[in-house]
Amino acid sequence: MALPSYTETRYRIWHYFYLAICAFVFFFLIAPLFVIFPLSFNAEEFLVFSEGMKNLDPDAFSLRWYKDMIYGTKNPWGLAAKNSFIIAIFATIGSIILGTLAALGLSSRHMPYKGIIMATLISPMIVPLIISGVAIFFFMAKVGLAATHTGIVFAHIILGTPFVVITVTATLSGFDHSVTRAAASLGSNPVNTFMKITLPLILPGVISGGLFAFVTSFDEVVVVLFLAGLENTTIPVQMWTGLREQLSPTILAVATCLIILSTLILISAELLRRRSERLRGINR
Amino acid sequence: MSSENKILTTDGIPLEVSLKKAERKNKIKAFVLVAPLLLFLVITYIFPIGEMFTRSIDDKMITNMLPKTFKEMEKWDGKELPSEEVFAGFYYDYKALVEKQEHGKLGQRLNKEKNGFNSTTKRLFRNIKRKKIDESASIKEQMMKVHKNWGKVEYWQAIKRTAPPYTLAKYLKGMDMYYAPDGSIAQVDEDRRIHRILWLRTLEIAFFVTLFCFLMGYPIAHLLATLPMKYSNLLMICVLLPFWTSLLVRTASWMILLQQQGVVNDFFVMIGLVADDNRPEMMYNKVGTYVAMTQILLPFMVLPLYSVMKTISPSLMRAGKSLGGTPFVAFWKVYFPLTIPGIGAGCLLVFILAIGYYITPALVGGASGTLISNQIAFHMKQTLDWSFASAMGLMLLTGVLVIYWIYNKLVGVDNIKLG
Numbered sequence: 001m002a003l004p005s006y007t008e009t010r011y012r013i014w015h016y017f018y019l020a021i022c023a024f025v026f027f028f029l030i031a032p033l034f035v036i037f038p039l040s041f042n043a044e045e046f047l048v049f050s051e052g053m054k055n056l057d058p059d060a061f062s063l064r065w066y067k068d069m070i071y072g073t074k075n076p077w078g079l080a081a082k083n084s085f086i087i088a089i090f091a092t093i094g095s096i097i098l099g100t101l102a103a104l105g106l107s108s109r110h111m112p113y114k115g116i117i118m119a120t121l122i123s124p125m126i127v128p129l130i131i132s133g134v135a136i137f138f139f140m141a142k143v144g145l146a147a148t149h150t151g152i153v154f155a156h157i158i159l160g161t162p163f164v165v166i167t168v169t170a171t172l173s174g175f176d177h178s179v180t181r182a183a184a185s186l187g188s189n190p191v192n193t194f195m196k197i198t199l200p201l202i203l204p205g206v207i208s209g210g211l212f213a214f215v216t217s218f219d220e221v222v223v224v225l226f227l228a229g230l231e232n233t234t235i236p237v238q239m240w241t242g243l244r245e246q247l248s249p250t251i252l253a254v255a256t257c258l259i260i261l262s263t264l265i266l267i268s269a270e271l272l273r274r275r276s277e278r279l280r281g282i283n284r
Numbered sequence: 285m286s287s288e289n290k291i292l293t294t295d296g297i298p299l300e301v302s303l304k305k306a307e308r309k310n311k312i313k314a315f316v317l318v319a320p321l322l323l324f325l326v327i328t329y330i331f332p333i334g335e336m337f338t339r340s341i342d343d344k345m346i347t348n349m350l351p352k353t354f355k356e357m358e359k360w361d362g363k364e365l366p367s368e369e370v371f372a373g374f375y376y377d378y379k380a381l382v383e384k385q386e387h388g389k390l391g392q393r394l395n396k397e398k399n400g401f402n403s404t405t406k407r408l409f410r411n412i413k414r415k416k417i418d419e420s421a422s423i424k425e426q427m428m429k430v431h432k433n434w435g436k437v438e439y440w441q442a443i444k445r446t447a448p449p450y451t452l453a454k455y456l457k458g459m460d461m462y463y464a465p466d467g468s469i470a471q472v473d474e475d476r477r478i479h480r481i482l483w484l485r486t487l488e489i490a491f492f493v494t495l496f497c498f499l500m501g502y503p504i505a506h507l508l509a510t511l512p513m514k515y516s517n518l519l520m521i522c523v524l525l526p527f528w529t530s531l532l533v534r535t536a537s538w539m540i541l542l543q544q545q546g547v548v549n550d551f552f553v554m555i556g557l558v559a560d561d562n563r564p565e566m567m568y569n570k571v572g573t574y575v576a577m578t579q580i581l582l583p584f585m586v587l588p589l590y591s592v593m594k595t596i597s598p599s600l601m602r603a604g605k606s607l608g609g610t611p612f613v614a615f616w617k618v619y620f621p622l623t624i625p626g627i628g629a630g631c632l633l634v635f636i637l638a639i640g641y642y643i644t645p646a647l648v649g650g651a652s653g654t655l656i657s658n659q660i661a662f663h664m665k666q667t668l669d670w671s672f673a674s675a676m677g678l679m680l681l682t683g684v685l686v687i688y689w690i691y692n693k694l695v696g697v698d699n700i701k702l703g
Contacts, residue, residue, distance in 0.1 A: 011611055022507045025500045029582060030522040032537040033529060035547055039540060048545045098321040105317030110310035117318060119692055124329060126688045128640020130657040131677045134664060135332035138339070158329050161321055219530045222642050226664070239532040243539065243647050252540075255533040262528040266521070269528070 033259055040065055040252035047247050065253040076238050077254060084234040087149060088217040091156030095213035098157065099164025100206055104198075106165070107172040118165075125162035129222040132159065137226040147229030155223045160213030167212065171205025171276055204276030211269050215262070333681070340675035343451040346443075349390050350377045354447045366440050371424040374443070375417070378405070382412050398442035404433040454675035459483075479659070479676075486656045489573060489645075490638035494585075496578040497634045498627065501585035505626075508586070509593035527583035535644050538576040542567040542648065568650025576644050581637055585630040592626030625694075632691040636684055656680055 003015055043062040044050050052060025069077050102121055105111055124132060136155045137146065145151030179201075183193040199206070221236035228237055235254065242251045291299040347354065352373035360366045381387040387409055394401035411417055411430050418426065428435040445463065456462055456469060460477040464470040471477075504523070508516045526534060541547050549563045558564060566572055596619065604614030642657035649655070656676065663673035 022504050025504045026522045036537050047540050102318045102321040105314040108314035111314040130642045130660050131681050134677050139332040236532050258530045258533050266524050266528045
């Protein structure tokens with residue numbers, strides 16, 4: 001953003017000041033993530049940069065904590081990772097199915113009470129997690145699903161569907177309904193029309209909603225803390241316990257893996273968003 | 285309109301009727317699609333939240349324990365010592381409880397209402413066990429002999445207060461108030477008003493976090509919206525990567541940065557701001573909560589602002605300047621008012637999220653940085669006072685729903701943008 005040559009000095013100064021503020025904010029946003037990365041290769045047991053690390057001494061770095069994360073005898077990370085993935089995958093599938101169906105209904109112009117129903121469907125995203133946690137815990141305890149994978153999957157479907165509803169509704173807002181009518185007039189039944197025409201067109205929205213649901217489930221700790229027994233521990237629960245009790249660098253190794261995972265998810269989400277905008281004919 | 289003028293479909297049905305039928309079919313079709321999720325949410329989510337409400341006001345325990353007593357008490361004026369029938373009612377209720385071995389619970393619960401009840405009921409229990417009470421004689425006189433407290437009207441008033449099956453006591457407790465013996469609402473002593481401090485602190489932290497997010501988010505959203513695409517896409521990663529990264533990872537990194545031997549303190553020592561042996565405590569207090577929550581919630585401010593700013597044509601600012609406004613005036617009179625919808629959306633979203641925050645304050649907040657959510661979790665897990673936790677939760681929820689309603693009016697939930 002180059003300034004025009006006629007800019008007065010005071011605006012020039014103001015402009016650089018503004019850029020400096022922006023630089024600071026971007027640094028504030030992103031820098032904390034990068035502090036984890038080097039520390040996870042620390043050879044020592046403390047969560048501070050040792051003198052050796054500051055001098056870039058190769059002996060001060062090691063893969064010790066990564067080995068501990070994978071091979072550590074008492075380490076719960078293996079079980080936690082397995083649980084996290086199983087729960088997140090099932091929760092994502094459930095959220096996608098329920099959320100996409102609901103979004104299809106909501107985008108129909110015949111839908112009665114659209115406003116209030118939409119507000120209800122989105123509410124799990126707005127209601128503080130601690131309240132959701134208490135309410136879901138009461139329910140799961142009553143039906144005997146507390147401390148089971150099923151219970152946690154249901155809880156995460158509740159928390160994940162709003163994201164699918166929002167993204168799919170957004171995708172459908174630019175959807176040309178005449179294509180489905182065309183399919184119907186050519187003799188296609190509704191299911192076939194959905195699978196062959198609608199779904200491919202809204203797929204980017206469905207997948208990006210699914211990514212949100214996956215991340216929500218994979219990252220969720222408040223509700224799981226209420227629901228989980230020892231057997232259902234997940235990565236966030238383990239991190240929570242670790243951060244509260246003893247900060248071991250193994251957590252940083254796990255955190256580094258999670259940052260890499262979120263980077264991958266970010267890239268796929270961005271690609272999907274661009275594809276979706278292209279499909280909907282939004283050019284910028 | 286006469287029947288001849290009606291337009292008919294090929295089947296001979298009036299078009300109006302046929303159209304209505306088709307519309308109704310479409311309505312049902314749309315509703316059937318929404319129904320599974322709606323039903324699922326109502327059963328597993330909305331309904332349990334409603335159950336939190338019944339749990340929070342539930343006070344049936346004593347009502348169910350002393351049915352005869354309360355039936356007889358209906359005739360009692362509550363001023364003088366109750367009649368023989370009330371005494372007898374209580375005696376038989378209590379005797380039934382002794383047989384079921386539930387008398388201890390009653391004693392404890394009544395003791396909360398009035399001190400001294402535990403020993404008073406225990407004395408009665410021992411006399412019942414030893415069969416010392418002659419049921420053919422006046423029970424009132426025998427009970428008063430068992431313990432002098434049975435002869436005091438305050439104790440009977442305390443029992444009467446527990447009669448209604450519902451109570452708002454938990455809500456009063458959440459606001460540091462309680463029912464005084466005469467039934468009026470009283471304040472807790474000033475040095476014991478912990479909940480009001482927590483509510484105020486929650487509001488304060490949510491407000492300032494929203495303010496900081498706005499002050500930091502506005503410039504970068506503006507930069508992102510005005511830079512050419514190829515630069516802004518790159519910078520957008522700085523906003524989106526934290527957004528997609530696990531909350532616990534981000535909190536962990538702040539714990540590392542803010543600890544006393546941490547990077548931030550190292551930096552302060554290096555530039556000579558603080559002495560090495562006098563490193564300030566930046567974690568386990570409000571500072572930690574502010575810093576970490578601002579960074580974590582900042583993307584939720586930037587994204588709505590960005591999506592609004594993106595739609596503002598740069599020619600508007602140029603027009604403002606060409607009409608003689610200085611850049612500041614042009615910004616303030618033209619650009620800023622156009623971004624108000626984005627500001628509203630971002631601020632409300634951040635405020636809603638901040639007010640119910642739990643994980644980050646619990647990890648970096650220490651004692652002075654915890655919020656109302658932490659108190660709810662504490663009562664759910666430590667004291668097991670679930671009805672109190674429910675009451676506090678619903679008080680918080682009411683606040684959030686009011687903001688959500690405003691948000692819905694101003695922005696519309698269907699306009700929430702993600703990513």
